[in-house]
Amino acid sequence: MKNISIKLTSDTLSLQECYAFVEDPACGGIDVFVGTVRNHTAKKTVNQLDFSAYGPMALKEMEKIARQALETYEVHKIAIHHAEGILKTGDIPVIIAVSAAHRAAAFEACKFAIDSLKETVPIWKKEYFEDGEVWVNAHP
Amino acid sequence: MQVQVLLFGIVADLIGKETLNFAIENNDTVKNLKTALRTKYPQLKNYSTYAVAVNEHYAQDDFVLKDRDVVAIIPPVSGG
Incomplete structure (x- = not known):
């Protein structure tokens, strides 16, 4: 679909690539969410995360989320890119970029996309601490 | 009849495998498969908070399985 860019990769995600994809002369704004690896959970220091996916x-x-975002909000283009494999503090596991004629729709669609991704997309992360490792959310 | 079962995240760790071949009967549902898995792998006894996908689409408990379906056990996701 020409208005949707979806990627799941073990390469480093590119903010520039997402931005360039959604850029559009008919748009008045681009909203970008960048997820980054945090160095702690509760009070424990996180050394690295390992993302695995049912590719x-x-x-x-x-793609379903992207289509829904385009149908629900007045937005032009959307990019949803997610990384796989080992990521360290500050690395980027996810980028969502949305372009729209007006900013409100871009903000809403972007929030919808990241919230939905965290609920339905079969990707899991394991946190590695000094003294062990744990699957995030495994025991809700 | 047989289905392929794909395991991810904590469930793969609990069972110690990433794929299983599982025999099913005519008209077996996702729920039947969940019960059979729990019987065969008692380590799943206290772990029921997972979703199931059949052929890459989320499926409910009453979904009827066919020969050679690919069934994925999907523990709570944590992407992003």
Whole structure:
């Protein structure tokens, strides 16, 4: 779909690539969410995260979210890129970029996309501490 | 009849495998498969908070399985 860019990759995500994809002369604004790896959970120091995915289904679910965002909000283009593998503090696991004629729709669609991704896309992260490791959210 | 079961995250760790082949009967549902998994892998006894996808789409408990379906066990996701 020409208004949607979906990516799941073990390469470093590119903010520039997402921005360039959604850029559009008919748009008055671009909203970008960049997820970054935090150095702590509760009071424990996180050394690294390992992201794994059910790849083919994750791509389908990400595309579903993107389509829904385009249908629900007055937005032009959307990019949803997610990383796989080991990431360190400050690295970027997810980028969502949305362009729209007016800013309100861009903000709303971007929030919808990241909130939905965290609920439905089959991607898991394992946190590694000094003294062990844990699957995030595994025991809700 | 047989389905392939894909395991992820904590469930893969609990069972110690990433894929299983599982025999099913005619008209078996996702719920039947969940019960059978729990019987075969008692380590899942206290772990029921997972979703299931069949052929890459989320499926409810009453979904009827077919021969060679690919069933994914999806523990709570934590992407982003």
